[in-house]
Amino acid sequence: MKRKVLTMLLAVTMSATVGSPVCAADFTSGTENVSEFSENVMDSENASENTADADTASEEVNETADAEESEDSQESDMLEFTDEEITDDEDSIPEFNDDQEDILTDSAGKPSTAAKYPSMKKTGNVYTATVKNATEKDYVKFVPNKTGKYVLKMTITSQYGTYTNSVYDAYNSKFKMLEGISTGGYGAYKLEKGKTYYFGMGGGPSALKVVFQAEILTDVVSIKQVKIDKSVAFYTPIDFSQGQYGTDNKNQYNVAERWRGKGKIKITYSDGKTETIRTDQRNRYGQWLSRYVIYKGKKSSPAAGTYDVHLKFDGSKAETVVKNVKVKKLSSLPTINGRGSKTVSVTNNGMYVRFKTGKSTKYRVSVSFPEYDFGSKGIAIEQEKKGKLEYTNSVQNGDTCTLKANKVYYFHVNLHSGWQENSTGTLKVTPAN
Incomplete structure (x- = not known):
């Protein structure tokens, strides 16, 4: 009986929200989806108790049958993909x-x-x-x-x-x-x-x-560089963060992943097994590589210059250090002047394109990726103030926005988990007046 009542409530909830828009990029994990769905079920249950009429038993049976069909049709749409491949063995x-x-x-x-x-x-x-x-x-x-x-x-x-x-x-x-x-x-x-x-x-x-x-689970005992492209530059402050997971070293700053396919490492485990992965891939246990630099200056983020980037896995003392990695100012980011397009690297922090407006004040902005449909999601518009980027507005993908003439803006696109399958993205800007 409990299952029949629950399935009827699920049907009421789903039918009440059929016309509501859904943004796929906002889904971050299966756990969050389940929690959110459970809250909707509880809300629907309360609403049903307050508004339901005392209908006949035969009507309740019909509603339950419809609810079970609705539940079955919804389950087939709930998937979350990763870039792991099935074993060949x-x-x-x-x-x-x-x-x-x-x-x-x-x-x-x-x-x-x-x-x-x-x-x-x-x-x-x-x-x-x-x-x-x-x-x-x-x-x-x-x-x-x-x-x-x-x-x-x-x-x-x-x-x-x-x-x-x-x-x-x-x-x-x-x-x-x-x-x-x-x-x-x-x-x-x-x-x-x-x-x-x-x-x-x-x-x-x-x-x-x-x-x-x-x-x-075995320990990581060594990490060796197989291939690191030293021509890849990082940008401050957008590629650096601190304090998200906590650290005992106040001078340690986490670094975004910009090497993508241009960086590879070899991992050796305590059981003698080894594996070679890209710097933007999980290891055999599903763990991501951590990257950080040490900066002892007075600014809130590392200043432009060269740094040693440490690569390691959380919980392991083993690491490798990439020497003399270039860090540049925001003004060195790929820039579109007035109109045009740029294909740039996508990091786990998203992608950034610098844009300098001309005489026009209205611009159409669009973005595309090899393996990700961005749809009509929002593109953030930011401006630099005292060495930091601050959010000023946003524009939906493919729509127009109003900007001041002869000013510099930064378009920021966040792919969430979609960054894993897309190492590059292309942003296009066209004057609309």
Whole structure:
């Protein structure tokens, strides 16, 4: 009965917001979406209690059936993609098809003692299992042969593509959800030798195939530079930040990622394994590379000049230092004079283009990316004041804005998670009067 009431409320909520606009770039994680959706459900429930009439029982049954259809149609649209690729070593992964087992749990929230689940098998240092035609009811069973901190991830193949996520549905043998540990990467849990655990894909849409992987978290013992393009320049203050995650060194400033495909490093782990990645990629545990400089001056951000950029992973003492990296003033940013277009680098802070107006006061502004549809989202317009950029206005992509003649502005475009797949973007400005 609870499910019927909930599905009816979901249908009411979704039908009430059909005409509302949605901005994809504002979605930052699956967790946030779930929280926001839950709040909407509660609001709808309160509203229903205050306004619902005492209709007949047959009308309630019809509404419940419609709600279940609406819920099913909405689930297929909820996806979040990353740039990870599925493993190529599929031949060594045990496969499990839903049609091979006729016993499935009735509850999508937890695994069941009545169900049969495929076991994860060890290949090298990694445990794997594959589930074909996977749904939220499917789980895999894992019995580790060693106690330790395990990183869990799943590579999902659907009709929309392939992407890698953390495994958040993790249960012990008593079907109690495990408490995760923070590693700065994919989900991780402390697991004990010989005990049984169950991992699932969660409440997302069904998938053509899900590959579950588990491996013990090892330490990064060394980082070596394979390729770093010294011609790449950074810009102050837009490429520097401080205090977001806290630091014991007040002179340490985080640096944006500008090398993109022009920087590579080799990582060695305590288990002897190595991997070579770009400076803008995650490592095998889903951790991002940290970059920072030391600046002891009096300005709020490092002054223009040359700096040593430190590269390391959080929680590790191993690092490599890129010497004599150029840092330039904002005036050195790629500039459009009056009209034209510029293709520039996209960092994890977004992309910036400097623009100097001519006699015109109205300009049409548009931006495009190789692998990202920016749609009609907003482009920030900023101006430099006392060495910092301050927001003054914004313009929707493809629309016109009013600017003062013969002035300098900076267009700032934030791609959020879209920066990972787009190393460059092109901004175009055309006078509209």
